[in-house]
Amino acid sequence: MNALAVAGDEQPSDHRFSGSSRKKSQARRQSSIVDLWATVDRSRLEQDVHIIPLDELYQRFHTHPRDGLSSASIADAQAQYGLNKIVPPKPPRYLWLLFKQLFMGFNTILWVAAIFAFLAYKPFGDPIPSITNLALGVVLVIVITCNSILNAYQEIKSIKIVASFSKLLPPIATVQRDGREQQIIVDQIVPGDIILVRMGDKLPADCRFLMCEGIKVKTFHINYIV
Numbered sequence: 415m416n417a418l419a420v421a422g423d424e425q426p427s428d429h430r431f432s433g434s435s436r437k438k439s440q441a442r443r444q445s446s447i448v449d450l451w452a453t454v455d456r457s458r459l460e461q462d463v464h465i466i467p468l469d470e471l472y473q474r475f476h477t478h479p480r481d482g483l484s485s486a487s488i489a490d491a492q493a494q495y496g497l498n499k500i501v502p503p504k505p506p507r508y509l510w511l512l513f514k515q516l517f518m519g520f521n522t523i524l525w526v527a528a529i530f531a532f533l534a535y536k537p538f539g540d541p542i543p544s545i546t547n548l549a550l551g552v553v554l555v556i557v558i559t560c561n562s563i564l565n566a567y568q569e570i571k572s573i574k575i576v577a578s579f580s581k582l583l584p585p586i587a588t589v590q591r592d593g594r595e596q597q598i599i600v601d602q603i604v605p606g607d608i609i610l611v612r613m614g615d616k617l618p619a620d621c622r623f624l625m626c627e628g629i630k631v632k633t634f635h636i637n638y639i640v
Contacts, residue, residue: 491605500576
């Protein structure tokens with residue numbers, strides 16, 4: 415698989431077409447993108463680099479599909495966007511996460527309901543307290559505890575997944591800059607870089623594929639679905 419990609423918000427792919435078939439393919443792709451873009455409410459998108467016309471994409475990131483970024487554009491982009499790296503979150507405090515789940519959000523309402531259920535049992539239930547109020551209070555406490563433990567577990571799992579993303583990035587990427595193919599450290603990639611992706615490569619950034627041939631993508635490490 416060969417591919418050429420634009421980085422920052424997306425990446426291209428490097429492939430070879432005959433002159434006429436390549437022009438037809440690009441025309442169909444450009445037409446489909448324009449048609450799709452016309453039906454989208456742009457104001458509701460946080461990111462639109464995956465759908466805007468390619469000419470607008472090149473202009474926005476000051477790049478060229480063949481030559482890539484210039485040295486001046488690279489310096490400006492690095493100053494604006496910083497390094498292409500995932501900063502892992504701090505190790506979670508498990509007790510704090512559990513406490514936060516127990517006593518924040520909707521659980522505060524359930525705690526109030528549980529307290530009133532216990533008060534309805536005793537002392538307000540005297541001289542003959544209803545066992546139903548006691549049972550209701552116990553059930554609410556169990557529901558709060560189980561729900562909090564589950565939510566804390568899911569949050570810890572999400573934190574660990576995000577921290578593991580940094581291990582998925584390759585150390586070196588091949589890019590097109592100043593009209594030349596170069597190999598750079600992955601954290602030096604900036605939005606607008608033209609990235610060359612070949613068989614067996616890992617994507618080094620969020621990318622939009624511009625051209626590709628025989629592509630097959632494995633996403634198991636991200637969504638754990640084969």
